[in-house]
Amino acid sequence: MAILVDKETRLLVQGITGREGEFHSQEMIDYGTQVVAGVTPGKGGQLACDGQVPVYDTVAEAVAETGANVSVIYVPARFAPDAIIEAADAGLPLVVCITEGIPVLDMIEVRAFLDEVGSRLVGPNCPGLLSPGQAKVGIMPGHIATPGSVGVVSRSGTLTYEVVYALTSRGIGQTTCVGIGGDPIIGTNFIDTLELFEDDPETEQVVLIGEIGGTAEERAAEFIDERMTKPVTAFVAGRTAPAGKRMGHAGAIIQGGTGTAADKIAAFEAVGVSVAQHPEQIADYVQQRV
Amino acid sequence: MKLHEYQSKRLFAKHGVPIPAGEIAATPEKARDVARELGGPVVVKSQVLVGGRGKAGGIKVAQDPVEAKSHAREILGMRIKDLPVRKVLIDQAADIAKEIYLGIVVDRAARRPAMMASSEGGVEIEEVARVNPDAIKSITIDPFLGLRGYQTLQLAKGIGLPNHQFSSFGRIAQGLFSAFSAYDASLAEINPLVVTSAGDLLAVDGKMVIDDNALFRHPDLAEMRDVEAEAPAEREARRAGLSYVKLDGTIGCMVNGAGLAMATMDIIKHCGGSPANFLDIGGGAQAERVATALQLILGDESVEAVLFNIFGGITRCDEVARGILDAFEQVKPTVPLVARLVGTNEQEGRAMLDAADYDLITADTLAEAAQMAVSAAE
Numbered sequence: 226m227a228i229l230v231d232k233e234t235r236l237l238v239q240g241i242t243g244r245e246g247e248f249h250s251q252e253m254i255d256y257g258t259q260v261v262a263g264v265t266p267g268k269g270g271q272l273a274c275d276g277q278v279p280v281y282d283t284v285a286e287a288v289a290e291t292g293a294n295v296s297v298i299y300v301p302a303r304f305a306p307d308a309i310i311e312a313a314d315a316g317l318p319l320v321v322c323i324t325e326g327i328p329v330l331d332m333i334e335v336r337a338f339l340d341e342v343g344s345r346l347v348g349p350n351c352p353g354l355l356s357p358g359q360a361k362v363g364i365m366p367g368h369i370a371t372p373g374s375v376g377v378v379s380r381s382g383t384l385t386y387e388v389v390y391a392l393t394s395r396g397i398g399q400t401t402c403v404g405i406g407g408d409p410i411i412g413t414n415f416i417d418t419l420e421l422f423e424d425d426p427e428t429e430q431v432v433l434i435g436e437i438g439g440t441a442e443e444r445a446a447e448f449i450d451e452r453m454t455k456p457v458t459a460f461v462a463g464r465t466a467p468a469g470k471r472m473g474h475a476g477a478i479i480q481g482g483t484g485t486a487a488d489k490i491a492a493f494e495a496v497g498v499s500v501a502q503h504p505e506q507i508a509d510y511v512q513q514r515v
Numbered sequence: 516m517k518l519h520e521y522q523s524k525r526l527f528a529k530h531g532v533p534i535p536a537g538e539i540a541a542t543p544e545k546a547r548d549v550a551r552e553l554g555g556p557v558v559v560k561s562q563v564l565v566g567g568r569g570k571a572g573g574i575k576v577a578q579d580p581v582e583a584k585s586h587a588r589e590i591l592g593m594r595i596k597d598l599p600v601r602k603v604l605i606d607q608a609a610d611i612a613k614e615i616y617l618g619i620v621v622d623r624a625a626r627r628p629a630m631m632a633s634s635e636g637g638v639e640i641e642e643v644a645r646v647n648p649d650a651i652k653s654i655t656i657d658p659f660l661g662l663r664g665y666q667t668l669q670l671a672k673g674i675g676l677p678n679h680q681f682s683s684f685g686r687i688a689q690g691l692f693s694a695f696s697a698y699d700a701s702l703a704e705i706n707p708l709v710v711t712s713a714g715d716l717l718a719v720d721g722k723m724v725i726d727d728n729a730l731f732r733h734p735d736l737a738e739m740r741d742v743e744a745e746a747p748a749e750r751e752a753r754r755a756g757l758s759y760v761k762l763d764g765t766i767g768c769m770v771n772g773a774g775l776a777m778a779t780m781d782i783i784k785h786c787g788g789s790p791a792n793f794l795d796i797g798g799g800a801q802a803e804r805v806a807t808a809l810q811l812i813l814g815d816e817s818v819e820a821v822l823f824n825i826f827g828g829i830t831r832c833d834e835v836a837r838g839i840l841d842a843f844e845q846v847k848p849t850v851p852l853v854a855r856l857v858g859t860n861e862q863e864g865r866a867m868l869d870a871a872d873y874d875l876i877t878a879d880t881l882a883e884a885a886q887m888a889v890s891a892a893e
Contacts, residue, residue, distance in 0.1 A: 327728060330726070333658045381775065382774065390826075436773075436774050436777060440624065444624070463777040471758075471760075473793070473795040
């Protein structure tokens with residue numbers, strides 16, 4: 226079993242005719258994901274990905290015609306808030322937004338709307354979801370992962386690949402790899418994902434990859450202490466980051482002395498979570514527990 | 516993007532926040548003229564994008580136009596925390612009875628804007644939070660309901676304002692929130708918000724940080740960016756769509772993805788080296804952007820070795836490889852280069868680098884790559 230996406234997932238791609246949208250749709254199809262529909266306003270009636278995927282003008286039409294149950298979004302930042310709301314309004318229970326650069330105040334509104342209608346969002350500014358051997362939703366390179374029993378959750382994109390690759394290289398497989406995104410306001414957070422992994426019978430242990438900025442790691446540490454029975458290995462990027470500078474991600478900034486790597490590492494260690502010094506060391510810790 | 520005090524206050528004023536009469540000056544003579552026009556005592560305030568201007572001597576009261584001119588001459592020649600002062604704001608001096616604080620930030624945990632007020636104005640809010648957290652009252656703002664009257668009343672009462680100031684405080688709070696929303700701010704702050712001896716409220720200092728991701732819908736604000744406050748390399752990087760932060764080490768890093776870029780810096784340190792920069796070439800980086808990135812890194816004289824760490828997802832390794840080779844055409848590298856390319860189209864990318872004439876050290880794992888870069892830099 227995996228969390229969030231699996232063999233049964235019927236995927237819809239918003240922005241399927243764009244450069245990135247089409248490239249990654251093909252990658253997802255090649256991985257074995259059921260990509261059942263695409264949406265690009267004004268291009269309804271066309272076929273994308275070498276004639277394999279029907280394109281619709283709206284999400285509602287695509288859902289009605291194909292029974293899609295998860296959407297992944299590749300549209301540019303200025304159109305992405307609308308795309309997320311459209312998907313949720315069409316009744317999709319899970320929306321994954323890859324798009325980077327959405328204004329924070331837009332995300333506050335989007336998130337409040339999603340809470341009202343009860344849709345789950347993963348992202349934005351995230352690499353998506355990968356349940357090895359079952360489904361790939363987003364942009365994670367499929368070949369670096371392999372089926373197994375470790376759940377991976379991360380605020381980062383490529384750093385997640387680094388860790389998953391290190392696990393796979395040692396023959397340690399994953400149930401699902403979840404990229405929750407690097408923005409200040411996101412849909413699904415560490416705690417939501419940890420809860421899913423805790424309840425997933427196939428997940429035996431979890432790897433959590435955090436970074437500087439905000440207090441999401443500290444809150445995750447509290448949750449681990451109170452609720453998790455499965456072991457967690459953590460990594461926090463940005464030990465060498467200077468204060469006051471935004472390190473790429475809108476969410477990765479040390480402000481007023483809060484959000485430092487040292488604080489986060491201390492919070493994890495205080496509740497007995499092993500914290501690795503570098504990505505490949507995560508695999509060492511996980512291996513000791515397999 | 517940070518705005519200067521005078522820019523922030525002008526934007527606040529457009530939304531109904533009372534500010535002192537004042538004008539900007541770039542020369543001592545202009546400062547004198549402004550002071551003469553305003554009449555009475557004025558405050559000469561350096562306009563630089565850092566805190567602690569007062570302590571650094573960048574804010575001075577002048578009793579008359581002649582004194583305003585001499586203060587301006589002194590302040591305009593200063594550097595505050597390494598930033599040159601190019602402009603001063605000449606404000607009518609306020610008759611201060613009490614200083615309070617009012618600010619709005621994005622509360623990540625609540626996923627809403629949070630408005631904070633404190634009876635202790637004029638000091639940094641982080642300092643108040645540390646020393647006297649009970650002095651800070653805060654409320655969160657529903658994105659669909661907006662800031663409600665009862666909430667501003669709670670804040671006003673909470674910080675001990677008398678009844679007759681509730682409504683003027685409420686209007687200022689509404690104005691500040693209106694500006695925060697209108698300009699896509701991630702922070703809007705009035706510190707201090709002064710209560711004058713006559714009992715009026717006046718925004719004596721203002722600060723606003725605009726969400727960079729929202730600048731596409733505020734071309735007028737984008738023009739307010741103080742390019743001189745950025746390091747030249749950081750400015751060039753921003754124009755090219757790269758995320759670059761200069762650090763003081765010797766190993767240049769070119770990485771795709773912010774988290775991986777930080778982890779790469781961390782592992783360099785772990786291996787006994789020190790990173791020269793943070794550089795994220797972004798998702799789906801095109802060859803041209805990669806070339807600009809490499810030029811930036813090689814343009815830093817303290818760089819003794821360069822580490823490329825590319826993990827392809829949306830970024831394709833062959834495009835990055837093409838960018839690296841293009842850049843070599845323009846800038847001949849004089850330091851050792853270590854490359855590690857994994858992920859989408861890695862075979863193609865590696866083949867391109869292997870076929871090229873340049874002497875690249877290639878590595879399979881990050882730990883190996885970091886170790887090689889550290890040895891190469893020594």
